[in-house]
Amino acid sequence: MLPPRFRRLLLSRAPIMRGHLIDGDGRCIHYHGPFDVVGNKCATCNEWWACHRCHEEIANHPFGKMLIDAPSSLQCGHCGELMAYGVQKCPRCGHNFNPGCSLHTPLYYEMPS
Numbered sequence: 001m002l003p004p005r006f007r008r009l010l011l012s013r014a015p016i017m018r019g020h021l022i023d024g025d026g027r028c029i030h031y032h033g034p035f036d037v038v039g040n041k042c043a044t045c046n047e048w049w050a051c052h053r054c055h056e057e058i059a060n061h062p063f064g065k066m067l068i069d070a071p072s073s074l075q076c077g078h079c080g081e082l083m084a085y086g087v088q089k090c091p092r093c094g095h096n097f098n099p100g101c102s103l104h105t106p107l108y109y110e111m112p113s
Helices: 004-010 052-058 099-108
Strands: 038-041 074-076
Touching (some): 052 099
Antiparallel strands (some): 038 074
16 A cells, blocks of 8 residues: 555545645644544635644634535545545545544534524
8 A cells, every 4th residue: 555645646636635734644733543534624715624723723714614515525634535524434445534523513514503
């Protein structure tokens, strides 16, 4: 298997994840456990971020929340697959995601009324 830095180069369709990244799977200085590989899209700048804290420290605007039913609001940091909210693992590469990420749903998504 290729090292993460080369794997990302091969996935030219994968958007670039922003933040204070510490590895090629999208882990950042704030969340860097084995399952912390999900990037979130900001509706304001349309960029992918490793976490809300990275966005807060780098961007010059509040994190724009996505609609909860948006088809491509999550990015797998391991393979670059784009997916919708609610998945527990990547449908492409099978990498498991941190179940604790669901606690941050209100930070990233507009909740239905």
